Amino acid sequence: MRRTPEIRRIGGLIIALTLLAAACSSTGSAPSELGNTTSESTAQPTEIVLLTHDAFAVSDNVFADFTAQTGISIKLLQSDDAGTMLNQAILTKDNPIADVAFGIDNTFLSRSLSEGIFVSYESPSLATVPKALQLDPQHHVTPIDFGDVCVNYDKAAFADGPAVPTYVRDLTDPIYKDMLVVEDPAISSPGLAFLLATISKFGDTGDFTWKDFWAKLVTNGVKVDAGWTEAYYSDFSAASDGTRPLVVSYASSPPAEVISSKTPLTGEGRF
Numbered sequence: 001m002r003r004t005p006e007i008r009r010i011g012g013l014i015i016a017l018t019l020l021a022a023a024c025s026s027t028g029s030a031p032s033e034l035g036n037t038t039s040e041s042t043a044q045p046t047e048i049v050l051l052t053h054d055a056f057a058v059s060d061n062v063f064a065d066f067t068a069q070t071g072i073s074i075k076l077l078q079s080d081d082a083g084t085m086l087n088q089a090i091l092t093k094d095n096p097i098a099d100v101a102f103g104i105d106n107t108f109l110s111r112s113l114s115e116g117i118f119v120s121y122e123s124p125s126l127a128t129v130p131k132a133l134q135l136d137p138q139h140h141v142t143p144i145d146f147g148d149v150c151v152n153y154d155k156a157a158f159a160d161g162p163a164v165p166t167y168v169r170d171l172t173d174p175i176y177k178d179m180l181v182v183e184d185p186a187i188s189s190p191g192l193a194f195l196l197a198t199i200s201k202f203g204d205t206g207d208f209t210w211k212d213f214w215a216k217l218v219t220n221g222v223k224v225d226a227g228w229t230e231a232y233y234s235d236f237s238a239a240s241d242g243t244r245p246l247v248v249s250y251a252s253s254p255p256a257e258v259i260s261s262k263t264p265l266t267g268e269g270r271f
Helices: 060-070 082-091 106-114 124-128 168-172 189-202 210-219 228-235 253-260
Strands: 007-009 017-024 046-052 072-078 100-104 142-154 180-183 223-225 246-250
Touching: 046 082, 060 072, 082 100, 082 106, 082 189, 100 106, 106 189, 142 189, 168 189, 168 210, 180 189, 180 228, 189 210, 189 228, 189 246, 223 228, 228 246, 246 253
Parallel strands: 046 072, 046 100, 180 223, 180 246
Antiparallel strands: 007 142, 017 100, 017 142, 142 246
16 A cells, blocks of 8 residues: 655635534533433432544543543444434434534534524533634534634645645646545534535626636546545545545645654655
8 A cells, every 4th residue: 555645735725614613412411411321319320322433533532531531431432424424413313313413513513503403502611712612502502623624635745746736626627636535514513614615716697607617627637535544544645545636625634644654654755
């Protein structure tokens, strides 16, 4: 497997903000009651079921420390991408499969609120969160992080040309045919963020609309994968044996490659 760490995001490609949020599911219980399995007090640790996407990663020490401090254990229930996770929560809202959901971003937020799957909870830590990121005044979700969605490229694949695309419309140029892989916006958070960004960029009127852009992407051989994991770790040539040197991902993907690498990524041309 060829793993090329020299990945850079495309300069000037402004993509929608992705806001991640944790929220309580509609169990009908207050947050302090989540995880209680009986109506009677017990000295045994209780359990909270956490529903999240398949890219969620946290060290075992974090959960262990939480349990040590609260007496509550965490059962992790992972779905596919954020959209699939949300669909599961919606379909089971009358008999919730989890107590807490993590990973609902601003692109899927309106749907989660309209379906009424979360109870309100105002965290005392909201005082440290910028008001601009508090998108739900009723506090059905709690903002915990944010990040940019952009296009990452495999530096090695462009070492001998062609030039790395600079603007989003460049992706429709025939010199980049069969190079781009994106995610299904119906179920993928970065996929939906990228779609919304192109709609914002090109609009639906004028000589070149967002529909024209996507029609040209299709002609140019864009591949649409179900989710981020498949796109990044199966088709993106810098992170797999895939053949696509351009992928819709996060601005944090390159530094994450450095942090998670088993061998130090140093030297000229590295991050």
